[in-house]
Amino acid sequence: xxxxxxxxxxxxxxxxxxxxxxHAPELANALRPGQxxxxxxxxxxxxxxxxxRALFVAGATSATGQIELLVEPTERGLPWLASQPLGTKLxxxxxxxxxxxxxxxxxxxxxxxxxxxxxxxxxxARDAVARGLAVMLLISAESDHALPPPFLLPPxxxxxxxxxxxxxxxxxxxxxxxxxxxKISGKRKAARKPPEPIPTLGHSPLAWADQIFLAxxxxxxxxxxxxxxxxxxxxxxxxAQAALAGPLPxxxxxxxxxxxxxxxxxxxRCKDGPVFDLRLLG
Amino acid sequence: xxxxTVEVCGLRFRNPVLPAAGPxxxxxxxxxxxxxxxxxxxxxxxxxxxxxxxxxxHMAEVRGSMLNTELWSEMPPERWLSYExxxxxxxxxxxxxxxxxSLGYSGEEIAQLAPLxxxxxxxVELSTHYLGEDATPMIQAIAAAKAALDVPVFVKMSPLxxxxxxxxxxxxxxGADAIVATNSLGPAFGLDIxxxxxxxxxxxxxxxxxxxxxxxxxxxxxxxxAQAVDxxxxxxxxxxxxxxxxxxLMAGASLVQVxxxxxxxxxxxxxxxxxxxxxxxxxxxxPSPHAIRGLAIKKTVP
Ligand SMILES: Cc1cc2nc3c(=O)[nH]c(=O)nc-3n(C[C@H](O)[C@H](O)[C@H](O)COP(=O)(O)O)c2cc1C
Ligand code: FES
Numbered sequence: 001x002x003x004x005x006x007x008x009x010x011x012x013x014x015x016x017x018x019x020x021x022x023h024a025p026e027l028a029n030a031l032r033p034g035q036x037x038x039x040x041x042x043x044x045x046x047x048x049x050x051x052x053r054a055l056f057v058a059g060a061t062s063a064t065g066q067i068e069l070l071v072e073p074t075e076r077g078l079p080w081l082a083s084q085p086l087g088t089k090l091x092x093x094x095x096x097x098x099x100x101x102x103x104x105x106x107x108x109x110x111x112x113x114x115x116x117x118x119x120x121x122x123x124x125a126r127d128a129v130a131r132g133l134a135v136m137l138l139i140s141a142e143s144d145h146a147l148p149p150p151f152l153l154p155p156x157x158x159x160x161x162x163x164x165x166x167x168x169x170x171x172x173x174x175x176x177x178x179x180x181x182x183k184i185s186g187k188r189k190a191a192r193k194p195p196e197p198i199p200t201l202g203h204s205p206l207a208w209a210d211q212i213f214l215a216x217x218x219x220x221x222x223x224x225x226x227x228x229x230x231x232x233x234x235x236x237x238x239x240a241q242a243a244l245a246g247p248l249p250x251x252x253x254x255x256x257x258x259x260x261x262x263x264x265x266x267x268x269r270c271k272d273g274p275v276f277d278l279r280l281l282g
Numbered sequence: 283x284x285x286x287t288v289e290v291c292g293l294r295f296r297n298p299v300l301p302a303a304g305p306x307x308x309x310x311x312x313x314x315x316x317x318x319x320x321x322x323x324x325x326x327x328x329x330x331x332x333x334x335x336x337x338x339x340h341m342a343e344v345r346g347s348m349l350n351t352e353l354w355s356e357m358p359p360e361r362w363l364s365y366e367x368x369x370x371x372x373x374x375x376x377x378x379x380x381x382x383x384s385l386g387y388s389g390e391e392i393a394q395l396a397p398l399x400x401x402x403x404x405x406v407e408l409s410t411h412y413l414g415e416d417a418t419p420m421i422q423a424i425a426a427a428k429a430a431l432d433v434p435v436f437v438k439m440s441p442l443x444x445x446x447x448x449x450x451x452x453x454x455x456x457g458a459d460a461i462v463a464t465n466s467l468g469p470a471f472g473l474d475i476x477x478x479x480x481x482x483x484x485x486x487x488x489x490x491x492x493x494x495x496x497x498x499x500x501x502x503x504x505x506x507x508a509q510a511v512d513x514x515x516x517x518x519x520x521x522x523x524x525x526x527x528x529x530x531l532m533a534g535a536s537l538v539q540v541x542x543x544x545x546x547x548x549x550x551x552x553x554x555x556x557x558x559x560x561x562x563x564x565x566x567x568x569p570s571p572h573a574i575r576g577l578a579i580k581k582t583v584p
Binding site for chain 2: 040051093
């Protein structure tokens with residue numbers, strides 16, 4: 001596993017998150033949406049917290065050699081990370097795990113999620129737009145300020161959010177009209193030749209999508225699988241993939257603290273995931 | 283510039299910072315990484331006569347430290363003998379450093395394993411982790427290793443209270459060539475207060491503490507052992523930076539080993555700690571690690 005000392009080159013303090021840009025050309029080349037980096041979140045002279053923090057990468061650009069981390073100060077160590085001055089060399093390793101697998105014939109990509117894996121969707125959205133895909137992003141959170149701000153996304157992305165928690169996510173995906181209060185934060189602009197128009201609320205984003213990439217926590221797997229099953233008659237492998245958030249103490253496959261029960265037996269989130277085919281989970 | 287090379291039991295280490303047995307050296311590839319990462323010598327993960335079961339999870343963070351319930355290698359000895367040791371041997375030879383193979387546990391098990399590992403070993407390290415506090419099983423394990431091998435036999439001790447000196451003397455009398463102190467501390471126990479379940483898997487949820495929290499205990503063990511026996515001592519427990527190595531050397535160690543810091547920081551940590559040690563020696567005008575070995579004992583013991 002490659003280890004890096006990456007300088008912090010930009011920091012943007014948002015309402016609830018901090019967006020960090022790190023100069024890490026080798027990593028920027030290697031990272032795929034859905035993968036994680038393990039960041040040491042303590043000053044040099046301190047051992048607290050001892051273990052690294054696992055962060056889903058929010059963006060990586062080979063051209064600039066930069067990677068982006070969207071830090072939400074939810075865990076010990078993360079407030080320290082978010083407050084570092086420019087120039088700080090952050091000690092991290094990655095890429096950890098398997099990212100999303102984009103099919104060659106996918107034209108319409110639906111991204112949907114909630115929780116700590118959401119940055120993976122921002123990365124996937126930017127990557128997909130760069131490849132000329134039509135992208136729709138649905139995110140739910142407990143409150144407005146916990147939602148990633150729309151300016152982090154390319155303007156081509158249709159971005160819909162809900163601030164009423166995870167239950168509303170599945171309404172958004174299924175395009176149910178009785179969805180709990182939701183709003184459109186992003187602005188739909190013409191995507192590059194989408195084969196079909198992007199659906200508005202009331203139509204099913206799920207029916208429109210060639211693939212759906214989800215950001216979930218484990219308790220949401222069953223409902224996610226149910227939603228996809230109900231919305232699609234045919235549900236081939238790789239159609240629905242989920243980046244699963246949860247503890248990753250080592251990120252190396254050594255501590256066995258990240259087991260995920262799949263239909264193929266027990267798997268490790270840090271090696272076999274964090275992105276899994278939803279059919280294996282639900 | 284300080285000369286970091288150290289000779290212990292006739293083996294020449296390019297610096298005094300080695301990996302300690304653990305997931306950081308769990309196979310030939312990781313041992314190769316340790317050599318590339320600047321380790322002064324190599325120590326492989328403990329093997330026993332069977333592959334170890336894998337409790338899930340077997341590591342967890344507790345404030346300032348780590349709990350683990352990892353047993354010995356989850357690979358069967360056949361795999362080590364047919365492949366992993368050869369890879370490790372090649373890495374050690376290329377780097378010009380010794381390779382120490384860790385074996386567990388009882389006299390019978392050591393008698394079975396020792397002759398098999400001999401072709402790859404410059405020394406063996408016996409783990410006494412599951413042998414209890416009575417010295418007899420440790421003495422039997424040392425006797426079995428000495429009978430089967432013509433290479434140095436190191437004995438790794440778990441941290442005991444005031445009994446470290448007696449245990450070290452017993453090991454010396456049984457023929458041990460060096461003492462490694464210490465293994466992780468326990469059993470310990472931690473809970474996830476959201477679920478009420480133990481942090482670790484396994485039948486009882488018990489684990490062993492390692493990392494910075496145990497350093498003062500391990501340094502004390504080294505300090506006690508250094509006063510009790512004439513054998514070289516290898517200090518282990520919470521070594522994370524050059525200053526930690528200095529402290530162990532001053533307490534009487536000739537070499538140090540690193541596990542938890544290597545799990546967290548990767549295999550380049552050995553070389554980094556060694557170079558920090560070199561810088562410290564330079565800044566304080568000492569020509570070598572040997573020059574500070576046992577300094578604390580000289581100062582404190584009449
Ligand atoms: C996950 C883990 C696995 C370990 N496995 C072994 C082992 O197989 N054999 C052994 O002698 N010690 C083992 N140890 C103990 C270490 O080698 C070392 O003695 C102890 O962790 C203290 O050093 P540290 O603070 O640098 O980790 C293990 C420690 C950890 C954390
Ligand atoms: S995070 Fe340690 S095994 Fe997956």
